[in-house]
Amino acid sequence: MTTHHPSSTSSAAPAPQGPAPDPAAGRAVHAADRAHVFHSWSAQGQIDPLAVAGAEGSYFWDYEGNRYLDFASGLVFTNIGYQHPKVVAAVQEQAAQLCTFAPAFAIEARSEAARLIAERTPGDLDKIFFTNGGADAVEHALRMARVHTGRPKVLSTYRSYHGGTQQAINVTGDPRRWASDTGTAGTVHFDGPHLYRSPFWSRTEEQECARALEHLERTIQMEGPATVAAVILETVPGTAGIMMPPAGYLAGVRELCDRYGIVFILDEVMAGFGRTGTWFAADLYDVVPDLMTFAKGVNSGYVPLGGVAISQKIAETFDQRPYPGGLTYSGHPLACGAAVATLRTMAEEGIVEHAAHIGETVLGPGLRELAERHPSVGEVRGVGVFWALDLVRDRTTREPLVPYNASGKDNAPMAEFAAAAKRAGLWPFVNMNRTHVVPPCTITEAEAKEGLAALDEALSAADAHTAEAGGEGTGA
Structure with missing residues (x-):
């Protein structure tokens, strides 16, 4: 077949045709x-x-x-499309140079991927912990929050999806949680804003925002603020319905977390890396979380990769105290090489x-x-x-x-x-x-x-x- 990968600015490029049917x-x-x-x-x-x-x-x-x-981008991850030649070439070159290596060492692809991600994350989210995908990114973000605060509980919305592993599925709000939810994982669910199907009987975005924030604060108070380690939200909930948060809501959650000493986690696994027309959905709302999870679009899924972007105050917790977690393939060279090529290509091609x-x-x-x-x-x-x-x-x-x-x-x-x-x-x-x-x-x-x-x-x-x-x- 003729190889063709349209640039991001092309408006009428010919669609690729596959080989003869078989x-x-x-x-x-x-x-x-x-x-x-x-x-x-x-x-x-x-x-x-x-x-x-x-x-x-x-x-x-x-x-x-x-x-x-x-119109599904795989599972909403092929942000730069299938078989982009620059990323395919980068994976091939990385395989030839250094196909794999243990995570405790400094290697070029891993260091450069972390640097490029940190350049684009909001605020001081400048330390990157690499995982193999979005679910384990959520697992580790929750662990970081619990160790940092010494508190057990995590609050998340009913209209949400955070992954299929043990903690991630328990903070998930949709029905995929039900079969694995024993009610003992230290998770508490609350209603997020969604005016079209408002749980708060709101008539305007302003009402929905104010009532949703009041509901969240009441949930924190009833659960006991000193027991709550983190609030985790998808910046823009994805699988649950692409519900854009009303103006002021995420800033309001940020203020509540600051008031009660709670870690604010944004899940950008689906919404990140260009999907919302910004590098991260958080950029639309001018909000900076304490931790931010990512995966999918970081390298368009060419090789599995996820991670947690970590703020200075969370990172300082582990300066002299070992972080109790890790993965054999954390920052895998092939995945990081794909990420470097993806991020550079996204910038070069607009x-x-x-x-x-x-x-x-x-x-x-x-x-x-x-x-x-x-x-x-x-x-x-x-x-x-x-x-x-x-x-x-x-x-x-x-x-x-x-x-x-x-x-x-x-x-x-x-x-x-x-x-x-x-x-x-x-x-x-x-x-x-x-x-x-x-x-x-x-x-x-x-x-x-x-x-x-x-x-x-x-x-x-x-x-x-x-x-x-x-x-x-x-x-x-």
Whole structure:
């Protein structure tokens, strides 16, 4: 195939075409997967994973010759797209130079990755602890907070996802927590702000902000401030719905944490590294946490990498006291080499600025235009290349298109929408009653418009289940 990776400023680059279809190879890949691969978050007998033959830029394709525009960015991590030649070359060069080495040593790729990340983190978050992904970044941020404060509890919101490991899944708020939650992990959940489905009966963003902060402070007081080590928030909650916090909310949480001596942790695993049109979502709100977790976009997932950016006051706790944690592959050379290349490429090609531009001029206006024409779209939320459509049966009552945590036939309307999107050549990110629009930060204007056209087509399947079309309600 002809190699082509569109630059972040290209508006009409040709889409990559895969090699000739090879259905027999695809069947072999699929058969081996079903025989031996155990998939996450799945009932193994109910899944039928697509066999993928290749990917490039904003697209991937299967062995049958079907090509998909990836509006999911994998799992919201391919911020610079698939197979970016500069990052692929950097991984190859790093493998040739130093493929792996223990974490206790200073090596060039690790040092440079840490320096480049620290250059972009807000405030004094200048020390970087590397992990293998986002979940263990959260695990270590929580451990740092607990050791630093000597307190046991962590507060987090119900509308959140922080990872699948033991502590991370317990601070997670969504239903994926339920099977692992024993109620003994020292975690306490509270409601964060979300005006469209406000738990505080608010009518304005100002009310929602004030009432959410009052609720959080009351939770801290009822739990006992001296027992609370940390408050952890996704700066912009991702999988839970891309809910932009109202103006003043994060600053208010920062003030509450300062008042009660609590560590403030921002989880930027999904929102970081250009996704919101800024290096970090925290930059949108001019707030500096004590700890910040990252992963995914730091190197677009080319080699697994995550980490914790640490403030001076937290780092000082461990100047003369050993930090009780570590990983065999912390700061793995291949992962750090990919991060160095990714961060340099993002700066050189203006990818962060491009993500902001695409959000302001194409995705935002285009999604709002779709909402005007499709009764299934209750709300459009987002920024940069980080958007969600909240799909409803009834715009007046805001009844979700499917019930909370629906499965089986109850989830049929969303399954029909997803199938329609795939038939239109679009791979969607679907969660509960939402479809998220989270393409690579490098997506071109032409590709974004192609995706919007496919969404337009697929939303007709959701519209068929609305009150306007005579669809039956399910209950909120």
